[in-house]
Each structure stands twice: as C-alpha cells, then as structure tokens.
Amino acid sequence: MDESTPRRDEQHCQHQYQISCTNCRLANLCLPIALESTDIDRLDSIIQRGRPLRKGELIYRQHEPFAAVYAVRSGAFKAFSNADDGSEQITGFYFPGEILGMDGIGNNHHASSAKALETSAICEIPFDRLGELSARIPSLQRHFFQLMSREIAEDRQLITLLSKSTAEQRIAALLLSISSRHARRKLSANAFRLPMSRTDIGNYLGLTVETVSRIFTRFQKIGLIAVNNKEIVILDPVLLRDIVDGCARTDQPRARA
Amino acid sequence: MDESTPRRDEQHCQHQYQISCTNCRLANLCLPIALESTDIDRLDSIIQRGRPLRKGELIYRQHEPFAAVYAVRSGAFKAFSNADDGSEQITGFYFPGEILGMDGIGNNHHASSAKALETSAICEIPFDRLGELSARIPSLQRHFFQLMSREIAEDRQLITLLSKSTAEQRIAALLLSISSRHARRKLSANAFRLPMSRTDIGNYLGLTVETVSRIFTRFQKIGLIAVNNKEIVILDPVLLRDIVDGCARTDQPRARA
C-alpha cells in the first residue's frame, strides 16, 4: 500500500532530461526508430529539452501559433480542445514515446491544448527544422508520415468506440489500450496507475463521471479488475478483451470461453 | 422535380478524367495548392487517372497493401472499416478535392475501405513517388503534412461530436459540414443532394436509421430544412448553426437571436 508507484525507475531515469536520442530508452518507439545512428545524431541536434513540467502545466495552448511537435519523455499528458462555450473535449492521452501536437500542422495554430497529468518531461521538436531534415532523410520523412497516419487510424478507432460501443466496452477498451502501451515500454501490462481523473476518463469516452465510477465498481465486483484509487490491476485480461469485443457482459455470472 | 441534379456541370466536366492538374478546377483545393506551375507538372506526371467508378465500387479494401492515396475528382465516397464481427463503421465522407486513404500510410496496409456512393472519378497518387517528390519540393511536403494534420483535426471534431452532442446536433453538424464543403467548390451552400443513405448517415453519426429519419422530419416540420428524398434545402442556416452550438432546440417554437 505504500509502494507509492511501481514505475519509479522509468520516472527517475527519464527525468534525466539532457539525455540524447541515442541513449534514450524510448528510441525504439519514438521518432528515431528506423534511423541510422548518424541520422539520429542529426535529429538529436534539433531537439530542445527543457525542465520537467509539473502537473497541470501546459505544453501549448489551443489557437497558439504552431511551431513544434513534442515527444513525451516521461509522465503523461492529455490533449483537449475547448468549444466556444468553454466546454472541454479530451481527444487523447499521451504516454512516453508518443508524439503530441500533430494536429496543429494543418493551419499553423494548435488545434488543441496539452496539459501534464503529472510531473512530466518532453522533447520539443521544431517543426520547420524537422521538415528540412525529413527532406534530406527519406526514412525520417516516411516515418513521420507514418506517425501521423497512425494518429488518424487511432482516432478512427476512438470514433468507432464512441459511435458503437456501450459504456462498459469503452472503459474496457481504454484499460486495454493503456495496458498495451505500458507493455510496449516493457512495463507491466496488468498493473498500472491511471494518471488521469475519472472526470477525464468520462470526458474522453463520452460518459459522465458517475457512469465511469459505477462501471469501475462493477468491474471490480465481478473480479475483472482491482481498483485502488488510480492504481489498477487487471485480473482477467481475457474477459476484458471479450467485453471490448462484445462477446461478454458483466451482468452474466462470469461464464466465458 | 425533373431537374435530376443541379450539379450536372461539375459532374460532367470532372468526368473528363484525363484532364491535367493544371487545368483541373479543383486545383485550388487539392494537392496542387501552393505549388509553382512547374512543380504542378511534376506532380501531374505521377498521377494516374482511370475510368470512373460506378456506385458501389471500391477504390481499395481494408487490409489490402497500401500503395497510393486518392483525390476525389467527382462524385462522392464513404470510408469505412469493418470490425471482426463484420459490422461497419463509416469514418468519413469524401467529396471532390478531398484526399482519401491517408490512414493506410501507417502500417502499409489500408486501415479502411473506400466505396463510391455514386458514379465518381478519382486521381491515384502513388505514395512512394509522392514521397520522393515531397523531398524535392518543400512546399509539397509541407502541404501534405498539412493535409494529414487537417484530417486529424477533423477526426477530432467528429470525436467531440460523438462524445458530447445530441442526435439533433450531430445531424445539424453534418448538414453544415456538407454545406460548407459544397460552398468551397463554388456550389450552392444551401441546396444540395446527399449522396449517402440514411443508414450511412446514422452509422457515421452513431445513431440508428430511425433516429436519423425522425430528426429529418422534425427539422422539416419546423421549417429548418426542406427534404425531398436525398435533396436538401437549408432554409434557416442561422438556426442550423445555433442547433450545432447548442443554443437552440427544436422543441421550442422557433425563437432565436
């Protein structure tokens, strides 16, 4: 109960923010993927690394001029946009190795804001210099096209989720998504801390806080997950997937393949 | 009643499918935007133009190897992906001047399928050659980044719509979106034909056909739009926007700013 967080390793290590791309343990997920080491050095030379951000600080604000994209080095962020009436819509959560801010390229202004959900560090990648570099390093250009394309493909999965799925399926899908993104970083797939609030989860998934809360307790009651505030343990990954796929429901007394 | 379609001009003209980018009336919306005329010629030289597709024909299928993106020259398309259970999710509608297939770049396979909603013509743009060309023409690279970024930003608008809006707001937003895309092509903003079925609209917006139908009739009853099958006339654009923005509802007897 007092092992505050199980990922102190990554947190600590990645807060050493003057590390280079070459030595970064996220290099295999992030922009440098598929680059030769000399090209990695060139990429490295355009990247700015600043002090870590504290919880609640913004990387950039919606409508601000767009100048750079950002790689998450440690911590977690939410991206959100505000409608005219001030209401917020969260469009994504971002974890180490993922790239933020690509929706701002389109019209030279950020289409959303990005806020740290906990103490976090980032690498700033000035976009005009990335463009120049991409023109000279074909594999970098291709890789950046791929990153943007994957962002599109992932947004469309979310669209499908919002359009077709029940509240249970949405929450189960989010848990699985976070789980797999943890696994990608060689962290436990089945035990992790949710950096965002229940309100954020509801906002992201198109549900109210109350519904999110109810479903967490329901999932807990059937032994699907263990919840302790933001700490989550997935007890039955198979059932979780079955719920996402629509071939299992929580009101049945736990019969599955 | 017998003026079959008011856009026979564009349809006819654009079906002249061997036209070059330089002479294409969509050049100011499509990829050539912001290119010098010599660069347009270079772009033009890599573009493939085939025979028109008939209603129901596919440009590409989900999971097929990715090789090209496609510009709509005439007609209209829907992009959709199928879940494992075969259920379909429409992720977008595409009109002349818009680019299709960018979600396939990410992992070299198409993440969705694209089907013609009516007789349509396209320009095929081989992606590897576009990449080469982009590396040599900085403004082309930048423009393609921008197109992808806008696709992301638009998907996120849809996410907000699905996450936060009522059925009425979703339909109103779709009508406004189609209206503005018509206007961009110098066609009437307030009178157009919906190329997709009610079922498609419902699928796209996360609603059932019945709900879509009911809302069309409700909108018609209050004098917001005139509906004749797929022909739509927007009678009160201001109110339509108010509905999207959530500051007007149809159950109030028509009081607005």
Added chain:
DNA sequence: CGCCTGGTTGAGAATCATCAACATCTGTGG
C-alpha cells in the same frame, strides 16, 4: 481541523435504441 476537490452511490428522468408495421423508391423483367 476543516475546506475543497475528486470520487462513489442512489433515485428518477430523458434520450435514443429496439421492434414492428407500413410507405416509398428503384430498377428489372414482362
């Protein structure tokens, strides 16, 4: 200690889905 934010639980209401019947449109073949 007490406030304040964030989270949980309950009761009632509302929107939208479902099920079912019917209408209309399209295109095909007689």
Added chain:
DNA sequence: CCACAGATGTTGATGATTCTCAACCAGGCG
C-alpha cells in the same frame, strides 16, 4: 409502359442505457 420485388425510408409504441440531480464519502492541503 406497367407490375413487381427488394431495398430504403418513415412512423409509432415500448424499453433500456445512460444522464441528471442530489447526497454522501475520502483524501490532500492550507
């Protein structure tokens, strides 16, 4: 040109999921 069948769209009655409103609880911080 008409008749028909299948697909597409409309309308109505009913019900379920989720939202809303409200109260209450827990933890963190001044």
